[in-house]
Amino acid sequence: xxxxxxxxxxxxxxxxxxxxxxxxxxxxxxxxxxxxxxxxxxxxxxxxxxxxxxxxxxxxxxxxxxxxxxxxxxxxxxxxxxxxxxxxxxxxxxxxxxxxxxxxxxxxxxxxxxxxxxxxxxxxxxxxxxxxxxxxxxxxxxxxxxxxxxxxxxxxxxxxxxxxxxxxxxxxxxxxxxxxxxxxxxxxxxxxxxxxxxxxxxxxxxxxxxxxxxxxxxxxxxxxxxxx
Numbered sequence: 428x429x430x431x432x433x434x435x436x437x438x439x440x441x442x443x444x445x446x447x448x449x450x451x452x453x454x455x456x457x458x459x460x461x462x463x464x465x466x467x468x469x470x471x472x473x474x475x476x477x478x479x480x481x482x483x484x485x486x487x488x489x490x491x492x493x494x495x496x497x498x499x500x501x502x503x504x505x506x507x508x509x510x511x512x513x514x515x516x517x518x519x520x521x522x523x524x525x526x527x528x529x530x531x532x533x534x535x536x537x538x539x540x541x542x543x544x545x546x547x548x549x550x551x552x553x554x555x556x557x558x559x560x561x562x563x564x565x566x567x568x569x570x571x572x573x574x575x576x577x578x579x580x581x582x583x584x585x586x587x588x589x590x591x592x593x594x595x596x597x598x599x600x601x602x603x604x605x606x607x608x609x610x611x612x613x614x615x616x617x618x619x620x621x622x623x624x625x626x627x628x629x630x631x632x633x634x635x636x637x638x639x640x641x642x643x644x645x646x647x648x649x650x651x652x653x654x655x
Contacts, residue, residue: 488612494575496586496612498603500620500628501568508561516553522546567628571603582609586623597634603627 474481490496524545529538573588583606590601605623612618620626642650 488614488616490575490584490609490612492575492578495572495616496575496584496607497617498571498573498586498588498620498623499617500571500603502566502620502628504563504565506561506563508559510557510559512555512557514553514555516551516555518551520547520549520551522548567630569601571601573603579606583607584609584612586618595634597636598632600629600631602629 475483524540527538527540528535530536571588571590573586575584576587577585579585585606586604588601588603590599592599603626605620605626607618607623611622620628
């Protein structure tokens with residue numbers, strides 16, 4: 428009975444060994460979790476091919492020399508300054524002229540002080556107090572088209588813009604220069620002024636409106652050399 432069981436066990440062991448050898452020599456394949464398409468023609472999963480909300484990043488625009496870029500100027504500044512000065516000064520002077528001289532021909536002789544020795548007794552007191560408070564706010568917002576006048580060796584763009592409008596006796600002039608990186612130019616061909624290096628903005632107005640609030644030369648001189 429035992430011999431019969433041993434004879435039946437050997438074929439099973441040989442079959443298991445053959446299956447193991449074949450398993451090592453064959454390529455193991457995992458089960459695909461994708462249900463899209465035929466199993467033999469399925470592609471790798473990716474956002475660009477299988478996402479409903481994927482938006483591809485637009486490539487950087489190839490900007491050439493003399494191209495036009497719109498600059499969005501939005502500059503704001505705020506300065507708050509407070510100061511207080513207090514100074515006190517007090518001085519006292521007491522002096523007595525005990526000896527004096529007088530000329531007798533070419534000789535020097537002591538001069539008699541018949542009325543007594545001259546004396547000086549003085550005092551000075553000075554007090555100064557000043558308080559100052561300054562708060563300013565400035566803002567400038569407009570759009571202007573700039574021309575690429577130069578391209579640096581590292582790819583940075585040099586922009587230059589000029590704008591001039593004249594209506595009868597009123598005129599407005601604006602000018603802008605600066606350097607910007609190529610990747611800072613947005614896909615809609617605009618660039619923010621805060622991304623421009625070495626930014627220079629010039630704004631000039633002429634006409635009746637400007638004359639209404641500008642200072643004259645005398646007022647400028649008085650403000651510059653005011654005594655108090």
